[in-house]
Amino acid sequence: MTGREPVEATNLDRYDHPALLWSRADEALGAAMPSPAVTAFLGTVRPDGRPCSAGVGAVWLDTDLYFTSSPDARKARNLAANPACTFSVRLEGIDVVAEGEATRVTDQDTLRRIAAIYQEAGWPAKVEGGAFTAPFSAPSAGPPPWQLYRLRIATLFGVATAEPYGATRWRFEP
Structure with a gap:
């Protein structure tokens, strides 16, 4: 793991299970994403709240x-007005829920690095003009280009659905 380490872990379990290890959530996220078999949800806030x-x-x-x-999608417009968001x-x-702020990524090295990861997972993303293009995307994604966003996590919750159980x-x- 080359990312940030948590500065605090709080056991939220009510059934006397120990706190979950951070490595469990980190490894599960790394193993599952990206994958067309994994559906995740981004929560944003509209300008009217x-x-x-x-x-x-x-x-x-x-x-x-x-x-x-897509720059025209509701989520992109919401993030432009308020970068606070959740990811579930x-x-x-x-089960994982993350809270933080998302910002658009325009750095060419990061765009190329993430495009390569998407390509390995089967989506032929290419970097063009500070965004991604590809011959296809999700049916609801709209036409290219697709902008890349980075959610910098402030808080992450994990609830185990298999042994060892727990919630942390x-x-x-920042």
Whole structure:
């Protein structure tokens, strides 16, 4: 693991299970994303304060989540007004909810690095003009280009759905 380590772990379990190890959530996220078999949900806030949720495909890299959006999509417009968001996913043996702020990525090295990860997973993303293009994407994604966003995690919750059970909150330095 080359990402950030949590600065605090709080056991949230009410049934006397010990706190979960951070490595369990980290490894589950790394093993599952990206994958077309894993559906994750991004929660954003509309300018009028109403919540919005959208399915996204994501990459877990160095304790950050990366996802794409059409610049015209509601989630991209919401993030432009308010970068606070959540990310929720059910993984093998653990449910995860992350909270943080998402910002658009325009750095060419990062774009190429994430495009290579998506390509390995079967999506032929290419970097063009500070975003991704490909011959296809999710049916609801709209036409290319698709911008890349990085969710910098502030807090992550894990609830084990397989032994060893438990529930833990991890906090990270900004």
